[in-house]
Amino acid sequence: MEDTLFKILDYGVYGTAVLVILIGLYGALVKRSLLKIVIGLSIIDSGINLLLVAIGYLKGGTAPIFSPGYLDNPKIMVDPIPQALVLTAIVIGFGVTAVALALVIRLYRHHGTLHIDEIRNLKW
Amino acid sequence: MKKFVVILLLAVMGYYISITFFDIGFGDSHLVEGVVPVKDAYLNETVNSLNVANTVTSIVVNFRGFDTLGEVTVLFLAVTALGGILYKKRHQAGERSVLFSASKVVTSGSKLLFPAIVLLGAYVFIHGHLSPGGGFQGGVIIATGFLLMLLAYENFTVGHNTLSVIESLAGITFAGVGIWGLIYGGSFLENFLPVGTLNDLFSGGVIPIIYIAVGFKVAAELTGVIYTVLHEKG
Numbered sequence: 435m436e437d438t439l440f441k442i443l444d445y446g447v448y449g450t451a452v453l454v455i456l457i458g459l460y461g462a463l464v465k466r467s468l469l470k471i472v473i474g475l476s477i478i479d480s481g482i483n484l485l486l487v488a489i490g491y492l493k494g495g496t497a498p499i500f501s502p503g504y505l506d507n508p509k510i511m512v513d514p515i516p517q518a519l520v521l522t523a524i525v526i527g528f529g530v531t532a533v534a535l536a537l538v539i540r541l542y543r544h545h546g547t548l549h550i551d552e553i554r555n556l557k558w
Numbered sequence: 559m560k561k562f563v564v565i566l567l568l569a570v571m572g573y574y575i576s577i578t579f580f581d582i583g584f585g586d587s588h589l590v591e592g593v594v595p596v597k598d599a600y601l602n603e604t605v606n607s608l609n610v611a612n613t614v615t616s617i618v619v620n621f622r623g624f625d626t627l628g629e630v631t632v633l634f635l636a637v638t639a640l641g642g643i644l645y646k647k648r649h650q651a652g653e654r655s656v657l658f659s660a661s662k663v664v665t666s667g668s669k670l671l672f673p674a675i676v677l678l679g680a681y682v683f684i685h686g687h688l689s690p691g692g693g694f695q696g697g698v699i700i701a702t703g704f705l706l707m708l709l710a711y712e713n714f715t716v717g718h719n720t721l722s723v724i725e726s727l728a729g730i731t732f733a734g735v736g737i738w739g740l741i742y743g744g745s746f747l748e749n750f751l752p753v754g755t756l757n758d759l760f761s762g763g764v765i766p767i768i769y770i771a772v773g774f775k776v777a778a779e780l781t782g783v784i785y786t787v788l789h790e791k792g
Contacts, residue, residue: 443584444580444583444584444585445580445584447584448576448579448580448584449576452572452575452576452579453572455572455575456568456571456572459568459571460564460565460568463564464560464561464564485579488584489579489582491584491585492585492586492587493585493586495585497690498601498612498613498614499611499612499613499614499688499689499690500604500605500611500612500613500756500757501611501689501757502757505605505756508598508601508602508605509598511597511601511613513597514597514600514601514613514614514617515596515597515600515617517614518614518617518618518622521614521618521692521694522618522625522626522629524694525629525632525633525694526629526632528633528636529632529633529635529636530636532636532637532640532783533636533639533640533643535787536639536640536643536644536787537643539643539644539787539790540643540644
């Protein structure tokens with residue numbers, strides 16, 4: 435019984451991350467407002483970060499910090515490498531979102547709308 | 559119709575990503591017989607020769623320090639691009655893009671909270687090698703304090719020159735420590751200070767210095783982003 439529960443939980447963590455990525459992709463592909471597309475891109479970012487951190491998890495593991503009381507056994511610590519990589523990815527994601535939003539502000543200033551069907555210059 | 563196609567496409571994609579990850583397994587140790595995992599090497603090196611408590615910090619600043627320098631540069635580039643895209647002629651007065659003024663609660667509350675937020679941010683990046691947190695997180699916390707002040711007070715300004723001086727000094731500190739390590743130890747960001755004892759505030763050699771520099775840099779950059787976007791109205 436407990437094993438089945440753990441199995442569901444395991445699938446749940448990866449499943450949630452994949453679901454978040456798919457929701458973001460859906461938003462970026464289907465929505466017609468530029469702001470919603472940027473939000474979709476940043477949701478994809480969160481989903482991928484969640485997935486990467488989840489790979490590094492170890493069952494019953496502790497945080498990879500050698501605080502007093504947790505010094506003796508590095509074997510049960512979770513993998514710190516995905517966490518460090520995700521720290522980088524979050525910062526890059528922030529940069530991408532900031533520049534994308536600046537471009538959206540610029541487009542709005544020029545066209546007076548955020549609806550991509552009405553911004554004719556994008557079509558050719 | 560288009561939505562249906564997109565959903566079908568995403569379902570196929572989701573199925574294949576999911577089965578790949580379900581095969582990896584959640585929380586299993588991915589050990590190969592007879593091979594020492596990279597994780598263990600990092601953990602042992604961190605606690606034995608660097609005397610840093612937080613392994614994530616030691617990876618970000620020491621083992622992958624050059625990568626972090628590039629990351630900080632990307633952040634700097636994003637801020638520069640933001641300024642370039644939203645460029646206007648020299649600031650005309652009274653052009654905040656927030657049109658309403660803040661209520662009494664926000665103005666008096668933010669005055670009380672601002673020093674506490676900055677203090678928390680400084681705490682997070684000074685203790686980055688001992689506890690969860692670090693330069694990036696602390697910098698973001700400080701920038702939220704400035705966001706609060708900018709939202710609450712219409713005439714609160716941050717000098718662009720001050721920001722760029724702080725940012726440049728922090729960047730020079732990072733690169734300078736790295737080059738000093740190159741001269742002294744033979745590789746970029748090599749440790750040249752005594753490592754101290756584990757879980758002391760003064761431990762870990764150059765790691766706290768670099769993370770403090772990163773904290774100042776991120777705080778200045780993010781405050782610059784907030785200020786640029788908030789005073790954008792044309």
